[in-house]
Amino acid sequence: MATARDVARKAGTSTAVVSYVFNNGPRGVAPATRQRVLAAARELGYRPNALARSLSSGRTRSIGLIVPDICNPYFAELARAIEDAAGTTGNLLLIADSALSADQERRHTRSLIDRQVDSVVLVSVRDEPDLREFFDAGVPVVALHPLSDRRLASSITIDYEAAAQRATEHLLAHGHRSVVLLNGPVESTGARQHRAGFDRAVAGAPGVRSRMVRSEISRHHAAEVAQELLQGPDRPRAVYCTTDEQAFGVLYAAHRSGLSVPADLAVVGFDGTRNCLVSIPALTTVQQPMEAMARRVVEILADRTVLEEPVHEVLGFEFIARDSSGGPAPG
Amino acid sequence: MATARDVARKAGTSTAVVSYVFNNGPRGVAPATRQRVLAAARELGYRPNALARSLSSGRTRSIGLIVPDICNPYFAELARAIEDAAGTTGNLLLIADSALSADQERRHTRSLIDRQVDSVVLVSVRDEPDLREFFDAGVPVVALHPLSDRRLASSITIDYEAAAQRATEHLLAHGHRSVVLLNGPVESTGARQHRAGFDRAVAGAPGVRSRMVRSEISRHHAAEVAQELLQGPDRPRAVYCTTDEQAFGVLYAAHRSGLSVPADLAVVGFDGTRNCLVSIPALTTVQQPMEAMARRVVEILADRTVLEEPVHEVLGFEFIARDSSGGPAPG
DNA sequence: TTGTAGGCGTTATCAC
DNA sequence: GTGATAACGCCTACAA
Numbered sequence: 107m108a109t110a111r112d113v114a115r116k117a118g119t120s121t122a123v124v125s126y127v128f129n130n131g132p133r134g135v136a137p138a139t140r141q142r143v144l145a146a147a148r149e150l151g152y153r154p155n156a157l158a159r160s161l162s163s164g165r166t167r168s169i170g171l172i173v174p175d176i177c178n179p180y181f182a183e184l185a186r187a188i189e190d191a192a193g194t195t196g197n198l199l200l201i202a203d204s205a206l207s208a209d210q211e212r213r214h215t216r217s218l219i220d221r222q223v224d225s226v227v228l229v230s231v232r233d234e235p236d237l238r239e240f241f242d243a244g245v246p247v248v249a250l251h252p253l254s255d256r257r258l259a260s261s262i263t264i265d266y267e268a269a270a271q272r273a274t275e276h277l278l279a280h281g282h283r284s285v286v287l288l289n290g291p292v293e294s295t296g297a298r299q300h301r302a303g304f305d306r307a308v309a310g311a312p313g314v315r316s317r318m319v320r321s322e323i324s325r326h327h328a329a330e331v332a333q334e335l336l337q338g339p340d341r342p343r344a345v346y347c348t349t350d351e352q353a354f355g356v357l358y359a360a361h362r363s364g365l366s367v368p369a370d371l372a373v374v375g376f377d378g379t380r381n382c383l384v385s386i387p388a389l390t391t392v393q394q395p396m397e398a399m400a401r402r403v404v405e406i407l408a409d410r411t412v413l414e415e416p417v418h419e420v421l422g423f424e425f426i427a428r429d430s431s432g433g434p435a436p437g
Numbered sequence: 438m439a440t441a442r443d444v445a446r447k448a449g450t451s452t453a454v455v456s457y458v459f460n461n462g463p464r465g466v467a468p469a470t471r472q473r474v475l476a477a478a479r480e481l482g483y484r485p486n487a488l489a490r491s492l493s494s495g496r497t498r499s500i501g502l503i504v505p506d507i508c509n510p511y512f513a514e515l516a517r518a519i520e521d522a523a524g525t526t527g528n529l530l531l532i533a534d535s536a537l538s539a540d541q542e543r544r545h546t547r548s549l550i551d552r553q554v555d556s557v558v559l560v561s562v563r564d565e566p567d568l569r570e571f572f573d574a575g576v577p578v579v580a581l582h583p584l585s586d587r588r589l590a591s592s593i594t595i596d597y598e599a600a601a602q603r604a605t606e607h608l609l610a611h612g613h614r615s616v617v618l619l620n621g622p623v624e625s626t627g628a629r630q631h632r633a634g635f636d637r638a639v640a641g642a643p644g645v646r647s648r649m650v651r652s653e654i655s656r657h658h659a660a661e662v663a664q665e666l667l668q669g670p671d672r673p674r675a676v677y678c679t680t681d682e683q684a685f686g687v688l689y690a691a692h693r694s695g696l697s698v699p700a701d702l703a704v705v706g707f708d709g710t711r712n713c714l715v716s717i718p719a720l721t722t723v724q725q726p727m728e729a730m731a732r733r734v735v736e737i738l739a740d741r742t743v744l745e746e747p748v749h750e751v752l753g754f755e756f757i758a759r760d761s762s763g764g765p766a767p768g
Numbered sequence: 769t770t771g772t773a774g775g776c777g778t779t780a781t782c783a784c
Numbered sequence: 785g786t787g788a789t790a791a792c793g794c795c796t797a798c799a800a
Binding site: 121122133135136139158161 | 770772
């Protein structure tokens with residue numbers, strides 16, 4: 107592999123000038139010299155060594171993305187959106203999959219810090235991720251969900267409480283008197299907000315029976331939980347799920363239980379993955395503004411002051427009524 | 438951030454010894470010295486700088502994984518399996534998503550080479566990926582599909598032709614006389630193998646009408662293509678799809694067309710993603726041996742001689758008959 | 769405008 | 785068993 111020294115020698119100049127050419131600075135280079143350098147580099151097939159460059163400059167031009175479960179299309183789509191938003195800048199997005207394991211998330215946290223990513227986009231499996239570690243290492247973090255501690259990292263999220271309330275009211279407006287909240291597996295800031303919104307909607311509709319059930323954020327586990335729910339006593343008439351994947355699990359469970367959606371059971375999801383459009387039936391959901399989130403994430407991380415002054419933004423969501431809940435509510 | 442120099446100073450020794458301690462070699466260290474070094478490191482919160490380490494050692498302890506589409510669960514599950522297989526070795530898996538774009542794949546190729554990943558696992562969107570680039574850079578590659586040029590990289594795959602034949606024969610055994618092969622979007626070694634297996638099966642069943650249709654490897658595009666197929670003249674009775682995602686698109690199209698699966702249309706997929714178990718109806722498919730592939734990939738890449746002597750392995754697959762094709766064939 | 773040289777933090781060779 | 789010290793390849797302050 108050719109090095110800057112080789113190029114300099116061939117172009118009859120110094121490594122400093124080669125560096126100036128390839129970085130467009132910090133010093134200017136005479137046009138003729140620049141041409142000689144570029145020609146030499148092309149001939150030798152020179153490519154700057156990213157490792158050496160990073161070691162020297164202190165920047166790796168890479169962004170870490172930690173997601174709870176890459177097999178969940180929401181996170182895959184999120185990764186795609188972030189890469190699209192960041193891609194043009196020559197930054198590499200390192201996707202780290204926690205596989206729904208807090209331990210794995212911890213390992214990735216270490217690993218990304220050790221590899222000195224310039225910044226991190228985090229979707230945690232825990233309510234209290236290791237923000238301190240990132241902070242101490244000088245790595246700015248933007249979380250894509252509500253945070254219990256807002257001092258060590260930034261966040262971009264939607265108002266889960268408002269979204270949950272909107273979704274639940276939709277189900278109630280369809281006249282359903284027995285509703286279930288299918289929440290995430292553990293207590294967390296986000297889970298609490300879902301519950302608060304759900305409860306508030308129910309409180310506004312006298313005589314409605316409601317309860318909360320928990321499940322992993324996976325189609326399979328949600329299907330199991332839902333199966334039990336649907337075949338047990340006091341079968342609910344409607345379910346609000348805190349992720350699309352859980353909702354798909356519920357659709358499957360309904361199918362297996364011989365129930366028709368939405369005739370026997372109304373289902374609403376949350377995330378707005380593309381699969382909602384091709385599920386059977388099409389899924390009513392809360393659409394997260396993935397592209398806007400991705401854009402803002404990249405913008406925020408480009409501003410190096412966020413480490414000291416975290417930013418917290420709440421973006422708008424869109425509620426989309428489709429077949430799985432019987433379409434738009436009457437009235 | 439504390440450096441090895443700081444640790445050495447505090448422990449009253451040299452950076453060389455610190456290095457020996459943290460790498461368990463290549464020289465031994467006296468027990469007492471080792472303890473002093475470890476104590477000093479702990480006190481200072483020392484963590485070796487991965488960049489400097491890589492620059493010096495020439496190894497980054499990272500594996501690049503290039504997938505065509507991270508939003509396709511098959512590739513996400515593959516990533517998970519590879520990470521599981523490699524994870525224990527302290528290696529980081531860098532997941533690069535080509536987003537079904539050859540340009541993007543090219544960019545990732547460059548990027549991973551520049552970042553000096555130790556090796557690459559490749560699932561290409563093209564029939565002729567840039568194997569030469571990797572080879573010239575000294576980066577061993579294992580592809581997880583058949584390769585048109587087997588000299589520059591290794592491959593681990595299943596026998597697509599045999600699998601396609603098996604799947605098609607299954608459909609024919611159910612008595613269907615009009616079958617369609619829903620293949621990938623472009624001609625490629627893999628696509629040719631699927632077609633060969635499909636054709637061979639059809640050739641063995643006189644009087645069967647067959648044709649091939651192409652679609653992107655995505656649920657949505659497959660749904661569009663299938664919609665046209667199912668509502669056009671001479672509607673097929675059975676479809677063999679070269680990926681599960683395409684098959685799910687066909688299921689959706691059938692649903693939209695008012696057709697019942699498998700009563701009106703039999704569908705078979707390929708990949709064996711977990712979603713096959715919770716689709717409506719459950720999907721008959723060719724199960725790829727993901728865990729075994731992942732294990733072999735990691736083993737092969739651990740053996741540094743593969744660069745000069747590529748290895749090509751064909752693993753076994755399993756055909757799994759489920760509801761979407763009417764279950765096991767009679768007889 | 770360009771060259772020299774020190775530094776980034778490790779690793780590993782070579783003496784002692 | 786351990787300590788200097790020269791790489792690894794690049795960046796950039798400083799000097800010219």
